[in-house]
Amino acid sequence: MQLRMRRPVGPALAAALALLLAAAPAFALGGRESRAGDPAAAVPTPANPRLRLATTTSTENSGLLAFLHPEFTKDTGYIVDVVAVGTGAALKLGENADADALLVHARALEDAFMANGHGAERRDVMYNDFIIIGPAADPAGLKGAKDAVEAFKKLDAAGRENGAAFVSRGDNSGTHVMEKDTWKKAGVAPAGAWYKEAGQGMEQVIIMADGLAGYALSDRATWLATKDKTELAIVFEGDPALFNPYGVITVNPAKNPAINAAGAKAYLDWLTSGRGQRLIGDYKMGGETLFFPNYKPR
Amino acid sequence: MNRRDARPTRAPTGAAVAAAGPATIRGESAWASVAGGPGSPLYEARGLSFSYERKPALRSVSASLQAGRSAALTGPNGSGKTTFLKLLAGLIGPYRGSLRFMGRELSEARALRGEAMYLHQHPVMFRGSVRDNIAYPLRLRRVGRDEAAARAEALAAEFGLAGLLDRQANRLSGGETQRVALVRALVTGARTLLLDEPTSSMDARSVALVTEALAALKARGLTLIFSAHDEELVRALADRELRFSAGILEEER
Amino acid sequence: MGALAEAWTLLLGGDRETWWTILNTLRFSLWSTALSFLPGAPLGAALYLGRFRGKRAAVSLLNATMAVPTVVVGLFVYSMISRSGPLGGLGLLYAPGGVVAGQAVLALPLVAAMTFTGLQKLDPRYHETLLALGAGPARRLAAILREGRFVLLQALLGAFGRVTGEVGVSMMLGGNIRWYTRTMTTTIALDAGKGEFERALSLGVALLAIALIVNFLSHMAVFDE
Numbered sequence: 001m002q003l004r005m006r007r008p009v010g011p012a013l014a015a016a017l018a019l020l021l022a023a024a025p026a027f028a029l030g031g032r033e034s035r036a037g038d039p040a041a042a043v044p045t046p047a048n049p050r051l052r053l054a055t056t057t058s059t060e061n062s063g064l065l066a067f068l069h070p071e072f073t074k075d076t077g078y079i080v081d082v083v084a085v086g087t088g089a090a091l092k093l094g095e096n097a098d099a100d101a102l103l104v105h106a107r108a109l110e111d112a113f114m115a116n117g118h119g120a121e122r123r124d125v126m127y128n129d130f131i132i133i134g135p136a137a138d139p140a141g142l143k144g145a146k147d148a149v150e151a152f153k154k155l156d157a158a159g160r161e162n163g164a165a166f167v168s169r170g171d172n173s174g175t176h177v178m179e180k181d182t183w184k185k186a187g188v189a190p191a192g193a194w195y196k197e198a199g200q201g202m203e204q205v206i207i208m209a210d211g212l213a214g215y216a217l218s219d220r221a222t223w224l225a226t227k228d229k230t231e232l233a234i235v236f237e238g239d240p241a242l243f244n245p246y247g248v249i250t251v252n253p254a255k256n257p258a259i260n261a262a263g264a265k266a267y268l269d270w271l272t273s274g275r276g277q278r279l280i281g282d283y284k285m286g287g288e289t290l291f292f293p294n295y296k297p298r
Numbered sequence: 299m300n301r302r303d304a305r306p307t308r309a310p311t312g313a314a315v316a317a318a319g320p321a322t323i324r325g326e327s328a329w330a331s332v333a334g335g336p337g338s339p340l341y342e343a344r345g346l347s348f349s350y351e352r353k354p355a356l357r358s359v360s361a362s363l364q365a366g367r368s369a370a371l372t373g374p375n376g377s378g379k380t381t382f383l384k385l386l387a388g389l390i391g392p393y394r395g396s397l398r399f400m401g402r403e404l405s406e407a408r409a410l411r412g413e414a415m416y417l418h419q420h421p422v423m424f425r426g427s428v429r430d431n432i433a434y435p436l437r438l439r440r441v442g443r444d445e446a447a448a449r450a451e452a453l454a455a456e457f458g459l460a461g462l463l464d465r466q467a468n469r470l471s472g473g474e475t476q477r478v479a480l481v482r483a484l485v486t487g488a489r490t491l492l493l494d495e496p497t498s499s500m501d502a503r504s505v506a507l508v509t510e511a512l513a514a515l516k517a518r519g520l521t522l523i524f525s526a527h528d529e530e531l532v533r534a535l536a537d538r539e540l541r542f543s544a545g546i547l548e549e550e551r
Numbered sequence: 552m553g554a555l556a557e558a559w560t561l562l563l564g565g566d567r568e569t570w571w572t573i574l575n576t577l578r579f580s581l582w583s584t585a586l587s588f589l590p591g592a593p594l595g596a597a598l599y600l601g602r603f604r605g606k607r608a609a610v611s612l613l614n615a616t617m618a619v620p621t622v623v624v625g626l627f628v629y630s631m632i633s634r635s636g637p638l639g640g641l642g643l644l645y646a647p648g649g650v651v652a653g654q655a656v657l658a659l660p661l662v663a664a665m666t667f668t669g670l671q672k673l674d675p676r677y678h679e680t681l682l683a684l685g686a687g688p689a690r691r692l693a694a695i696l697r698e699g700r701f702v703l704l705q706a707l708l709g710a711f712g713r714v715t716g717e718v719g720v721s722m723m724l725g726g727n728i729r730w731y732t733r734t735m736t737t738t739i740a741l742d743a744g745k746g747e748f749e750r751a752l753s754l755g756v757a758l759l760a761i762a763l764i765v766n767f768l769s770h771m772a773v774f775d776e
Contacts, residue, residue, distance in 0.1 A: 052645060061745060066729075083645055083726035096635040098644055203745045229746050256634045258642060351607070389679050391602045416683040422676045435684040486685065 044077040051078045051263035054091075054099035056173060057201040059246075060084035062221035062290055065103075067283050072270055078263045088172040094118055094249065097256035101264040102249040103271075105174040105219075110247045119249040120261070123272050126280050126291040127245040130178055132236040133206065133223060134215035139164050140235075142215075148239040152186040155215055159194030165214030166190065167205050170197030174244065179217045182241070206230060219244055221290040245294070248272070272297070336366030340490065340521055341386055345395035348381055355381040357545040358395065365489070368522040370532040373542035379525040380494055382542065386523065387416035387492045414490035419498055421479035423467035428459065431467045432482045439486065453481050457511055473504020477511055484515070491515065493524035497531055509534055558752035568730075569750060573757050576734040579647065580715045583654035587710050591659045592703055595666025596692055600678065613667065616660040625723035628653045632724070649724035650732055654714040661713055662706045669702030670695060708769040715761060 059065065060082055069080045083090075083099065087106045093099040095118050103125070104110060114122050132142060132151055140158030145151035158164040168190075169176035183190055196212070198205050202222040209216040210230035223234070248268050253261035270276045277293035284290065341363040348356045356378045363369055371379040384390045385397060388410050397404045399414065423431055432450035437443070454460055459477060462470065470478060476496060483491060496512065497505045505528075512535055516522055526532050532539060541548045561569050598609060630636050632643040632652065643649035677698060681691050696703060718736035725732030727741060735754045742751035 081645060081726070081728045081731055083728060096633055097639075098634050201744055207746055226746065256639070258634050258639065384679075387683060389682055392604055412685050416679070418676050418680065420676075422674065422680045424680075438685050438687075438690065482684070 043074060046077050046262065046266075048260050048263060049077055049079050050081055051260050051267060052081045052083065052098070052100045053103060053267065054083050054085065054089075054093040054101075055103040056087050056090060056105065057084045057203075058173070058175065058219050058222045059103060059105070061201070061203055062219075062225060063285065064221070064280070064283050064291060068271075068276070068279055071279055072267065072276075075275070076266050076270060078266055080267070086171045087174045087177070091118075094251045097251060097259055100251055100260040101267050102251065103246060104249070105244050105246045106177050107245060107247065109177065110249060113249065118252055118255070120252045121265075121268060122247050122249045123268060124295050125246045125248045125271050126277075126293045126295075127243050128220050128291050129237065130175065130217055130242040130244050131220055131223060131234050132215060133209065133218055133227075133232045134164075134235040135213045136231070136233045138235050140215065142235045145236055148182050148236070148241050149186045151236045152182050153188060156183075156186070156188045156190055159190070160192060163194050165194050165196060165209070165212040167196045167198055167209040167212065167214055167216045169202065169205055169217075170199045173202075175202060175217060175219060178242065178244065182217075185241075202226075206232070221285070224285045224288060224290060246291075271295075336364070336519060338365050339363075340365045340400065341523075342398040342401075343396070346382075346385065346397050347394040348385060348390065350381075355545055356385070356393075359545075359547045361540060361547055363521070363523060365521050366519055367537040368516055368524075368535055370536035370539045371523070371525040371542060372527070372532065372539055373548070376544075377542040378545040379542050381545075383492050383494055383523065383525055384416065387414060389416060412486050413488055414492055415483035415488040416492045417476075417479050417483055417494065417496065419495045420472070421475055423470070423475060423478065426467060427463065428454070428465050428467045428470070428478050429463040431478060432485055435482060435486045450481075450485060453485055454478075457481050471504065472500050473507060476500070476504070476508050480508075480511060480515075489519070490521045490523065493522065495525055495527065497526070497528055505531075555752060557749040558756060561750055561753040562757060566750075566753075569753055569757075571730065572733055572735055572738050572754060576715060576736075577761075579650050579654065579721070579734060580711055582651045583658060583714045584707060584711045586651065586655035587658035587662050587714075588703075588707050591662030591710070592666045592696070592706060593692065594659075595663035595706070596670060596695055596699075598663065598667050599670040600688070600691060600695065610667065613660055613664050617664055621657060621717055621719040622723070624657050625653055625720040628656055628720070629723055644724060645726040645728060645732065647725070647732055650721050650734070653720040653724040654717065657717065657720055658710040658714050662710050665706040665709050666699075666702060669705060670699050672702070673699050705769055708765050712762060712765050715765075716758065 053065075055065070061084075065080070065082055069082070073079055083093065085093070087104050087109065090099070090102055090104050091106075091109055091113050094102050094113065102113075102119075105127075110119075110122060113119050132148075132155075134140065134142065139162065140154050142151045142154055145154060155164070155166055159166055168179055194214075196208070196214075198208055200208075202218055203226050205216050206218055206222065206226045207230065210232050215235070220237075248271050250261070250264035250268050251259055253259045253264075271280075272295040277295055280291050280293040281289060339362060341361070343359055343361045346356060346359045347354065359378070359382065371382060373379055381390070385393055385404070386399075388404055392405060399410055404410070424434060429447055429450050432454055433441075433443075433446035436446035436449060441449070451460065451463060454463055457477060457480070459474075459481060462474060462478065467475075467478065480491075491512075493512075497508050500508065509531060512522060512524075516535060522535055524531075524535070598606070598613065603609075628649070629644065631638045632641065632649050633639055634644065641648065643652055673695070678691065678695060681694055686694065716736065718734075718740050721727075721732075721734050722737045722740065725734070725737065727733055727737045733741075735758050739751045739754050739758070742748065742754075
């Protein structure tokens, strides 16, 4: 049994593929021209215009960066490549010099990062807060809790007694770190079938909690973006212990010559400038402000 | 020129071909350059073994083949005849044991130097005319297009194949294909032919023609080593017989 | 059904980002297919032609490399092209080059293996005749590749299908950066994770269409005699 190629099709196919291949470089759909906004009338053009920012998935999913970065590009000419991973991974990217700047929300980890010499400069940028979401019926009775610690104690009790589920990020993200701290302050080591460590992003965790009619700790931004897809509600909020501060860090340029130090510095300066801070406060979702700028120059 | 011979022409008789002398059949190597005349050692196999994917096809075969003394390999299918033949041709490997051709171990590159040519039971013809096919080995050796065609035509004529030269090589009958393949294998002057069942699945007329052609070559001093089921062919051409069975060389005559 | 309707609207209405993603995916796939095919096909052919002691082992090794999970391939390439890695100076990570490199590494063993097994379907007498008549290795390679053109075509299409449909390597090495390294598969993963299924669906439909076309071409060009 011999397999043979049909004469006309074979060469035609080869020609078509060769053509597509030759045309491939013409697919120069690079980032530059597809940026929204005016063509570069008075946009500065820095030598190395690509800036790599490592941040968290919740920050990226909030839509804030899609709102801010075009403005940043207009002002400075830098194009920001956003790599959105977990907080731990973002910091790791900084350590390995695979990112030029970081925008994360895990103060303790940020401080350790700076102390170990991985970062050149760190500044406060903004904060949003964490809230506890859960079923509207609130079987764990969190609505009356006076602070976060009490709320978490109630979650633990409810979980062990009647199996009200709690879905954790379980991925060492800023949210997860906040959650673990609060458990510690409440003197509780959550364990059992009711405590589910998802190991996924914030949106996924919210959707999972919805599916289980359970609770979760979420940042307000992701909640606002996701709430219409669920039947959950905010059952606890307002405790300053649950405030979620963000920091911007420029990675130490001494690590690697490939680091875009100028771009990182420009980003850090811009985010904490009057204009940047104002824009952060202007970003709204469904009429609500998500992030509260809080940079105070020294 | 329109050679519309539908039938293959009769090959010249053995005597006529032998009388024609060496010059017309030789390609590059002169007659005298063959190391040693008839009777000198050609192939020396010692403990030769070969397996296809762990399945042993040849087990520790030892044999000695001399130049000018034609040998027939007989035995049932799967007994190792073809494997042995292909090893002699340098087509398969690596083997275990020792196999020397004119003193040189076959595993070394170019040990055969085109001196020994293999022919399949059903030879494969390349796209193109009979002339193109016969000239191909010369073209491989960088012989010019015109010279290669001329030499191909001359050799084809000796074997009565001149009428087939312009035919499409893959549209020939079994017998024609075999004879064209024979000429193609000889065009560079090989003195040893390794043939896998050269007359199988052929009509009586083709068998006769092929046998005659082989006999003519034998008369000219070529060494024929061939596998066969046909006793007639064995008797007509072989000086000795090597009988194979299940990968072992059973007996020699 | 509403989601599906919205998905069609996104596609047919020429939503800019959707179409950009589709074209970008094709761009990456064409490059990685070429980069895996050019070394892979001769490698597979050489393996077919070669006669050496460790041939069976080499073939097993080739098949084994195909079985490596894509995320492991991604991890390996990542460690190579990270700025802290040996090839960091090339600036491939989180850039189109990294995605293409990773996809090519993924597809290379596939091309070699498909070429190897495909060539085995050819009449072995063809190669043996070339060998017997005195053709050198380079000429035999060229002749075999020409005789087995359809095998090469199938390997090419196979590689294209593989890289277009994979997500692990593209995600890991490209970072899923908007307007830069996003592909159809990474965007689908992103959207599905966010619960935004409309765009994911439209891209899924496009992806399916591409897969079907590639498959169809692969079969149409070859038939049994």
